[in-house]
Amino acid sequence: MTSAPPVGGRTELRVAARTVGLVKVYGSGEAAVRALDGVNLDIHAGKFTAIMGPSGSGKSTMMHCLAGLDAASGGGVFLGQTDLTRLSDRDLTALRRDRIGFVFQSFNLLPQLTALQNILLPLELAGRQPDRQWLDMLVGVLGLGQRLGHRPSELSGGQQQRVAVARALVTRPEVVFADEPTGNLDSRSGHELLTLLRRSVHEFGQTVVMVTHDPAAATFADRVVLLADGKLAGEIFRPTQDSVLDALRRLGV
């Protein structure tokens, strides 16, 4: 039986999520694709981690496995001490609802709900009451106070993305996963969004994991983890645009 390795360890960093020998194979026989090939990765709690690498290197697969959206083919995936590979579909759904936040590139807001209703949806699904102070703070920091009664179609792309961020943070999840969160934004809105994610980490202790192709976006992270061909291919602490570009170049991007 796989059990969660001790949290902490030599670096004194707390571990929010962890993969142990993670393997993910799509398809079977001749058509099988080994998207992840034995990845051991710790996601540090209260830190902003970016996952980067060439197209097809396994970034989205990694994130989907970590977030319990995709089942591992082998190895372990832990959120805190919980091994996701041992959970039933029902328990995984509850875990995603109660312990994880998501920010998708396409926002995924419900069009018939107002901004506020979208933000509160995860709490409603979990049968929890909003923490009024936290909600007010999020809405204030995100500059959404005047827009709470609007539907997504009445909001700009940047505003929609801020609603999506508020929705991801409202439950104070153990980890927020962001998949190319700036992909559909102009550069100013993208910069604002990354600043918000970074503030949620450094001011509120949130753990954030982001998949991105953008070296400028990666500089908002505390650490960049590089993937190539489904394997870990390095990491950069306190990334700069130059150090990220160098690393990507070495990987043939």
Ligand SMILES: Nc1ncnc2c1ncn2[C@@H]1O[C@H](COP(=O)(O)OP(=O)(O)OP(=O)(O)O)[C@@H](O)[C@H]1O
């Ligand atoms: N549902 C699937 N069925 C079959 N193969 C898949 C599936 N999803 C991903 N793959 C394959 O797994 C590998 C890793 O894909 P993944 O989407 O994780 O890469 P990525 O690094 O996120 O790529 P990109 O930067 O292009 O988004 C690729 O070879 C991809 O074609």
